[in-house]
Amino acid sequence: MNLHQLIEKTRTCRRFDSTHAISADTLASLVDLARLSASGANRQPLKYILVTEPSQREALYPCLAWAGYLTNWEGPDPDERPSAYIIILGDKEISESFGIDHGIAAQSIMLGATEAGLGGCIIASVKKERLRLVFDIPKQYEVLLVLALGKPVEKVAIETIQNNDVKYWRDDKGVHHVPKRTLDEIILGR
Numbered sequence: 736m737n738l739h740q741l742i743e744k745t746r747t748c749r750r751f752d753s754t755h756a757i758s759a760d761t762l763a764s765l766v767d768l769a770r771l772s773a774s775g776a777n778r779q780p781l782k783y784i785l786v787t788e789p790s791q792r793e794a795l796y797p798c799l800a801w802a803g804y805l806t807n808w809e810g811p812d813p814d815e816r817p818s819a820y821i822i823i824l825g826d827k828e829i830s831e832s833f834g835i836d837h838g839i840a841a842q843s844i845m846l847g848a849t850e851a852g853l854g855g856c857i858i859a860s861v862k863k864e865r866l867r868l869v870f871d872i873p874k875q876y877e878v879l880l881v882l883a884l885g886k887p888v889e890k891v892a893i894e895t896i897q898n899n900d901v902k903y904w905r906d907d908k909g910v911h912h913v914p915k916r917t918l919d920e921i922i923l924g925r
């Protein structure tokens with residue numbers, strides 16, 4: 736897989752084979768990709784919590800909001816839930832703000848997940864105070880993102896955007912369609 740293919744394959748996935756276990760070591764190897772990624776002023780203020788235990792996954796799941804555009808879908812059924820999560824935190828003792836560090840870290844992790852045969856979803860819509868309580872996260876850390884990971888059971892197709900409609904949709908065969916703007920639209924003056 737070349738880089739273009741890897742990025743193309745790194746689609747958001749929200750339904751997984753929940754019987755497929757992901758070890759904490761696998762998650763650590765993905766965080767290592769984030770560790771090696773760019774960071775504003777090289778401050779490296781991000782910290783991570785690895786979540787693999789079933790009881791922790793169950794406690795984390797209700798803190799997340801899934802697929803806002805799929806209004807008739809509450810999120811994955813219990814047998815299609817993520818096998819693991821990575822919680823990305825900002826350490827306020829290192830930096831007051833975290834810029835785009837967590838976005839870069841998240842993409843590095845998602846690319847590594849694809850390479851490892853996994854898939855996932857970057858989740859910013861998080862009940863942060865509830866999650867703080869569940870994981871007993873000290874105030875020193877700001878909750879930034881949750882990455883949900885698992886073995887994908889969802890098919891995803893990239894579509895060319897029509898009528899400026901950015902909403903993804905799921906067809907009657909369960910295929911998830913994600914519209915992308917064209918290169919001509921996003922490069923000005925081309």
Ligand SMILES: Cc1cc2nc3c(=O)[nH]c(=O)nc-3n(C[C@H](O)[C@H](O)[C@H](O)COP(=O)(O)O)c2cc1C
Pocket residue numbers: 745746747748749800801802803856857858859860861903913
């Ligand atoms: C910063 C960010 C926050 C996101 N938050 C959520 C979220 O809270 N819930 C969710 O289901 N998907 C979330 N997503 C996934 C986006 O919906 C997804 O990236 C988008 O639909 C495009 O699909 P693609 O990733 O396959 O290109 C988020 C993605 C990003 C980059």
